[in-house]
Amino acid sequence: MTKREKTLKFVKYVVLSFLAAAAAGLFVAYFIETTGRIESEGLKISSMSFMQIIVFILQKYGLSMLRGAGISLYLAFVGTAGGCVIGFICGILTTIPSSKRDNPVKRAVLYVVRLVINIYVEVFRGTPMMVQAMFIYYGVKLLWGLNLENLTAGLVIITVNTGAYMAESVRGGIISVDPGQTEGAQSIGMTHFQTMLYVIIPQALRNIMPQIGNNLIINVKDSCVLSVISVVELFFASKGAAGAYYRNFEVYTVTMVMYLIMTVSLSRLLRFVERKMDGPKNYRLAAGDQLAPTSGMLSAPKREDVRDGR
Amino acid sequence: MADNSPVLEVKGLSKSFGDHEVLKDISFTVRPGDVTCMIGASGSGKSTCLRCVNLLETPTGGDILFHGESILKRGFKTAAYRAKVGMVFQQFNLFENMTVLGNCVSGMRHVLKLDAATARKTAVDNLIKVGMGEFINAKPRQISGGQKQRVAIARALCMSPQVLLFDEPTSALDPQMVGEVLDVMKQLASEGLTMVIVTHEMAFARDVSNHVIYMADGVICEEGPPEQIFKNPQNPRTAEFLERFIR
Numbered sequence: 001m002t003k004r005e006k007t008l009k010f011v012k013y014v015v016l017s018f019l020a021a022a023a024a025g026l027f028v029a030y031f032i033e034t035t036g037r038i039e040s041e042g043l044k045i046s047s048m049s050f051m052q053i054i055v056f057i058l059q060k061y062g063l064s065m066l067r068g069a070g071i072s073l074y075l076a077f078v079g080t081a082g083g084c085v086i087g088f089i090c091g092i093l094t095t096i097p098s099s100k101r102d103n104p105v106k107r108a109v110l111y112v113v114r115l116v117i118n119i120y121v122e123v124f125r126g127t128p129m130m131v132q133a134m135f136i137y138y139g140v141k142l143l144w145g146l147n148l149e150n151l152t153a154g155l156v157i158i159t160v161n162t163g164a165y166m167a168e169s170v171r172g173g174i175i176s177v178d179p180g181q182t183e184g185a186q187s188i189g190m191t192h193f194q195t196m197l198y199v200i201i202p203q204a205l206r207n208i209m210p211q212i213g214n215n216l217i218i219n220v221k222d223s224c225v226l227s228v229i230s231v232v233e234l235f236f237a238s239k240g241a242a243g244a245y246y247r248n249f250e251v252y253t254v255t256m257v258m259y260l261i262m263t264v265s266l267s268r269l270l271r272f273v274e275r276k277m278d279g280p281k282n283y284r285l286a287a288g289d290q291l292a293p294t295s296g297m298l299s300a301p302k303r304e305d306v307r308d309g310r
Numbered sequence: 311m312a313d314n315s316p317v318l319e320v321k322g323l324s325k326s327f328g329d330h331e332v333l334k335d336i337s338f339t340v341r342p343g344d345v346t347c348m349i350g351a352s353g354s355g356k357s358t359c360l361r362c363v364n365l366l367e368t369p370t371g372g373d374i375l376f377h378g379e380s381i382l383k384r385g386f387k388t389a390a391y392r393a394k395v396g397m398v399f400q401q402f403n404l405f406e407n408m409t410v411l412g413n414c415v416s417g418m419r420h421v422l423k424l425d426a427a428t429a430r431k432t433a434v435d436n437l438i439k440v441g442m443g444e445f446i447n448a449k450p451r452q453i454s455g456g457q458k459q460r461v462a463i464a465r466a467l468c469m470s471p472q473v474l475l476f477d478e479p480t481s482a483l484d485p486q487m488v489g490e491v492l493d494v495m496k497q498l499a500s501e502g503l504t505m506v507i508v509t510h511e512m513a514f515a516r517d518v519s520n521h522v523i524y525m526a527d528g529v530i531c532e533e534g535p536p537e538q539i540f541k542n543p544q545n546p547r548t549a550e551f552l553e554r555f556i557r
């Protein structure tokens with residue numbers, strides 16, 4: 001990046017942050033002024049304007065909705081992280097190569113493992129998460145007499161559901177890494193496991209970062225279906241607020257904005273992480289003194305020699 | 311070298327993909343310090359032969375001996391074998407997720423289990439040798455093809471291989487970059503590294519190798535010292551093939 005581009009970017013950030021801060025400040029001022037007026041003038045909800053109702057709702061239910069948003073984020077992060085772990089385990093297991101030369105036990109085990117993973121993926125990708133939530137929550141209760149806490153149940157369901165999607169993504173990510181990478185690793189004697197760990201998985205992870213991000217954002221939103229098993233996330237909290245005053249439109253305006261703020265900031269954050277993963281755009285040439293001390297007396301050539309070698 | 315017993319012996323090697331028989335009864339021997347060049351038309355099976363030697367393809371018949379031991383027998387430690395028999399590819403196959411230095415260090419760290427300092431020192435030494443010392447911090451996508459291939463050679467050298475296999479190391483390169491890679495390989499040959507090189511660079515094969523194998527349609531048509539193959543080919547097919555390259 002040139003200096004000019006850097007400066008421009010910096011200015012852009014300053015301006016944007018200033019605008020955001022100004023908007024937030026204005027709203028806070030309006031909020032304080034309006035709450036004061038509602039108190040002093042004893043306004044009835046039926047005679048309030050749209051913005052006044054929003055302030056009123058925020059005052060009464062803002063905190064519980066914020067807490068709900070927190071739970072939504074929590075569900076999304078844990079679900080995506082756990083889903084990635086499941087996805088990587090499944091993806092790695094399904095891509096273990098098996099040839100006819102392998103011993104029959106290994107091949108049988110691999111076959112069963114693949115079958116189980118396939119069934120898992122088909123079942124959890126092929127049914128709505130809302131139905132899965134009901135099925136698991138009440139199923140566990142009935143079959144094992146286990147009374148899962150709602151949030152725990154929610155976490156399990158969103159994790160298992162995301163895992164099913166990630167299993168396919170990871171498999172795709174692994175397959176899409178150039179086979180030459182595997183051959184390069186094998187040609188220096190790496191085992192399948194080492195090849196995976198040091199060469200393939202890091203590249204697969206980078207390849208599927210956009211999908212992981214997508215899943216995270218989908219999970220922020222779709223965690224709302226867990227309200228069917230009374231997980232108090234943002235949608236559940238909003239329903240409570242809306243029911244209290246029969247003010248659906250105003251409450252869900254707030255809910256919409258809250259979801260949007262979460263998803264937009266997350267997608268920005270993910271871009272940033274991806275850029276960090278790619279490393280610097282430029283590299284520094286190693287100077288002679290960076291090479292010499294490590295390379296021993298005999299073979300440390302002068303810098304000119306290195307140049308000539310090209 | 312005192313012990314001149316063969317490093318590699320390929321005996322009656324054959325390979326089919328389905329019912330397409332790509333290699334038929336290939337036999338040759340590689341002794342320590344040999345520079346063996348395999349030449350032949352496109353599709354004659356040179357790459358397949360080299361890949362069989364490195365077990366990237368499984369031969370369908372015949373045998374390959376490494377220091378007299380079959381590499382095809384059950385329970386053979388393939389990974390350990392590959393650590394001793396390196397390979398350089400036409401498409402470089404550098405690890406995209408690592409820097410130039412990381413590419414060279416990874417095999418020594420994870421396969422040879424060397425400590426970090428020794429591995430780094432060896433890597434830097436070998437990178438300097440191929441003229442890539444300055445680029446240790448670069449990622450593969452940030453350097454040119456010729457530079458990539460030299461890094462790939464350095465990566466293979468870091469494993470201190472007993473034999474180094476080259477599959478058309480210069481075929482994906484501009485003529486100008488071809489020279490820089492061939493220079494490195496010439497230097498390795500002069501140092502006595504045992505190499506098997508598949509190449510279309512006839513001048514290089516003539517000047518550097520001490521054994522040339524001419525392949526056509528999956529069989530060895532003719533093999534012998536470069537003087538014989540290039541100046542006085544015994545097989546008319548060899549003569550015909552070489553006519554297109556050398557006048």
Ligand SMILES: Nc1ncnc2c1ncn2[C@@H]1O[C@H](COP(=O)(O)OP(=O)(O)OP(=O)(O)O)[C@@H](O)[C@H]1O
Nearest residue numbers: 327330332350351352353354355356357358359478
């Ligand atoms: N994986 C494969 N599956 C089926 N056929 C293959 C496979 N790999 C190679 N072949 C066939 O084997 C034959 C020999 O291929 P090979 O790559 O060994 O030739 P080559 O001598 O290296 O040619 P080139 O000089 O173009 O690299 C070709 O006819 C090719 O179609």
Ligand SMILES: [Mg+2]
Nearest residue numbers: 356357358478
């Ligand atoms: Mg080839």
